[in-house]
Amino acid sequence: MLLLVDDEEVITSTLSRFFAKAGFEVVVAADGAQGLAAVDAYRPDVVVTDVRMPVMDGREMVRQMRARGAWTPVVLLTQLGESADRATAIDEGADDYVNKPCDPQELLSRVRALLRRQVVGRQPLTTVTELVSDGLRVNRITREVTLDGREVTLTPRAWLLLDHLITRPGELHTREDLLTAVWGFDFPTPTRSVDARVSELRRALREYAVKIETVPGVGYRFSGDVRVGAP
Amino acid sequence: MKRVGGLAVRVVPGLIGLGLGLALLLRGDDRTFHLRGPLWVWVANAGLLVSLVLVAVLRERRVRIEHAAITAEAVRATREEADARARAEHRTFVSRLDHELKNPVMAIRTAAGVMRTGEVDAQLVGVVDSQSARIAMLVADLRKLADLETVTIATAPVALEPLIDDVVAVMRDEIRTRGLPPCTIEVQLPHIPWSVPDVAGDADLLFLAVHNLLSNAVKYSGPGGSIIVRAMEGSGGVTLEIADTGQGIPADEAESVWAELQRGSNARGLPGSGLGLPLVRTIVERHGGRVQLLSREGRGTSVRMWLPFGSSSSAQPPVSTMELQIVAPASTPTS
Numbered sequence: 001m002l003l004l005v006d007d008e009e010v011i012t013s014t015l016s017r018f019f020a021k022a023g024f025e026v027v028v029a030a031d032g033a034q035g036l037a038a039v040d041a042y043r044p045d046v047v048v049t050d051v052r053m054p055v056m057d058g059r060e061m062v063r064q065m066r067a068r069g070a071w072t073p074v075v076l077l078t079q080l081g082e083s084a085d086r087a088t089a090i091d092e093g094a095d096d097y098v099n100k101p102c103d104p105q106e107l108l109s110r111v112r113a114l115l116r117r118q119v120v121g122r123q124p125l126t127t128v129t130e131l132v133s134d135g136l137r138v139n140r141i142t143r144e145v146t147l148d149g150r151e152v153t154l155t156p157r158a159w160l161l162l163d164h165l166i167t168r169p170g171e172l173h174t175r176e177d178l179l180t181a182v183w184g185f186d187f188p189t190p191t192r193s194v195d196a197r198v199s200e201l202r203r204a205l206r207e208y209a210v211k212i213e214t215v216p217g218v219g220y221r222f223s224g225d226v227r228v229g230a231p
Numbered sequence: 232m233k234r235v236g237g238l239a240v241r242v243v244p245g246l247i248g249l250g251l252g253l254a255l256l257l258r259g260d261d262r263t264f265h266l267r268g269p270l271w272v273w274v275a276n277a278g279l280l281v282s283l284v285l286v287a288v289l290r291e292r293r294v295r296i297e298h299a300a301i302t303a304e305a306v307r308a309t310r311e312e313a314d315a316r317a318r319a320e321h322r323t324f325v326s327r328l329d330h331e332l333k334n335p336v337m338a339i340r341t342a343a344g345v346m347r348t349g350e351v352d353a354q355l356v357g358v359v360d361s362q363s364a365r366i367a368m369l370v371a372d373l374r375k376l377a378d379l380e381t382v383t384i385a386t387a388p389v390a391l392e393p394l395i396d397d398v399v400a401v402m403r404d405e406i407r408t409r410g411l412p413p414c415t416i417e418v419q420l421p422h423i424p425w426s427v428p429d430v431a432g433d434a435d436l437l438f439l440a441v442h443n444l445l446s447n448a449v450k451y452s453g454p455g456g457s458i459i460v461r462a463m464e465g466s467g468g469v470t471l472e473i474a475d476t477g478q479g480i481p482a483d484e485a486e487s488v489w490a491e492l493q494r495g496s497n498a499r500g501l502p503g504s505g506l507g508l509p510l511v512r513t514i515v516e517r518h519g520g521r522v523q524l525l526s527r528e529g530r531g532t533s534v535r536m537w538l539p540f541g542s543s544s545s546a547q548p549p550v551s552t553m554e555l556q557i558v559a560p561a562s563t564p565t566s
Binding site: 033079099101102103155156179183192194196197 | 364366367371372375385387397400401433434435438475
């Protein structure tokens with residue numbers, strides 16, 4: 001079941017039909033407060049929510065959901081000025097961001113990716129504070145990265161790239177997706193920029209560089225187990 | 232300037248007097264000059280002297296007050312001019328936005344109107360799909376531009392040579408695979424006496440800016456066009472030039488094409504949003520740089536971006552006497 005939260009009736013009425021066609025059972029709420037009530041009442045598998053809404057906005061709704069221990073994956077539909085810097089993503093607890101307006105097909109594929117990633121009842125990695133993979137430890141609030149206890153410094157973009165990869169272990173990312181994830185908007189020619197960022201990241205990760213795996217002809221993947229260091 | 236001149240005028244007679252006196256003293260001139268006169272003459276002269284000093288001081292004060300008033304007036308006029316310019320820019324932006332939106336919106340409304348009569352076919356759905364996508368792309372590009380105004384810009388040293396090579400490789404690839412007009416692209420980077428130093432910034436964004444300029448050059452040159460990418464070191468930074476033998480733009484539009492949604496009046500037949508050059512300008516200005524466009528209609532265009540040195544290159548010993556070598560666009564080789 002998918003919960004759709006937006007105060008624009010024209011958005012909810014069309015998107016709910018679109019998701020219904022894609023095989024989802026859809027529940028609609030008109031603001032964050034109604035959304036919270038719907039989360040409690042229906043226990044949806046995934047939430048798609050607008051940010052700016054009356055009564056309670058989307059960000060506050062996600063914060064309150066997380067505070068109550070509801071780990072339902074959330075896609076935020078962001079708008080002008082909210083996509084450029086994703087530094088605050090972790091503080092809000094959303095799992096993915098899609099710029100509004102977007103291609104509904106794109107939104108659908110993001111929702112499906114989230115559902116594939118989600119392990120029922122467990123906190124998604126995108127919402128935890130600290131992640132550990134062997135000797136690699138990443139604190140997503142302080143942005144501290146340590147290799148076997150030694151601290152390493154990453155540039156802001158390399159950090160965003162590592163954060164995106166380590167919170168989605170085993171998932172295959174195209175270069176286009178990675179560049180959009182790191183920048184918040186699309187680039188016409190993502191290949192070389194991403195490759196440069198990846199080699200920068202690999203240099204910084206030294207012996208753990210192998211965790212950033214190249215998938216020839218497609219993109220990159222974080223390989224290796226990731227566990228929660230601190231929730 | 233004025234104040235320094237005034238000071239000289241005031242001090243020079245004193246200095247001359249002192250100099251002459253000193254010369255007389257050194258020559259051992261012992262002539263004595265006695266000045267005697269009735270008391271009324273001394274009193275009258277003293278009064279005149281005081282009046283002269285007062286006149287000079289008061290005049291000085293009045294000049295200062297007038298000067299301050301003129302400065303305040305100039306500041307106010309400049310501010311009003313800037314406000315008027317901002318309002319005018321806003322008006323033209325809104326009218327361009329209206330221009331960009333009216334056709335797709337009209338097409339969608341028309342398609343919806345036909346569909347309401349019960350007639351729904353693939354062509355009508357296609358119109359709604361493509362025209363709404365056109366509006367979505369416009370919104371996305373405008374947002375990208377707005378995001379770039381506020382996004383944090385890295386100040387890492389960026390090597391321009393590999394960056395330019397990458398952009399050119401991508402462009403050649405796009406010419407092959409995306410059906411862009413086949414053009415020859417040449418890169419001219421100096422290596423003697425040294426290579427172009429690093430600039431400070433974000434490699435991704437600079438790549439985006441150079442890529443935008445190069446795809447413009449290809450798009451407006453058409454098949455068989457010649458494009459040259461040059462980089463030259465100057466004082467404090469590097470000038471990167473992308474020159475083409477394309478259709479050019481009318482001379483009086485060289486400034487306006489940097490504004491959002493504005494396109495050259497002779498570019499109507501070619502695809503484009505009018506947001507490419509503003510994107511380049513925003514990226515370069517956010518890097519502390521400048522952009523410039525020179526064009527001759529029918530001959531070609533040269534776009535230059537100046538970017539400040541990266542920290543590692545500014546640490547190098549300063550280069551003495553540097554002249555910016557810029558080749559006029561008309562002299563770019565034609566194929």
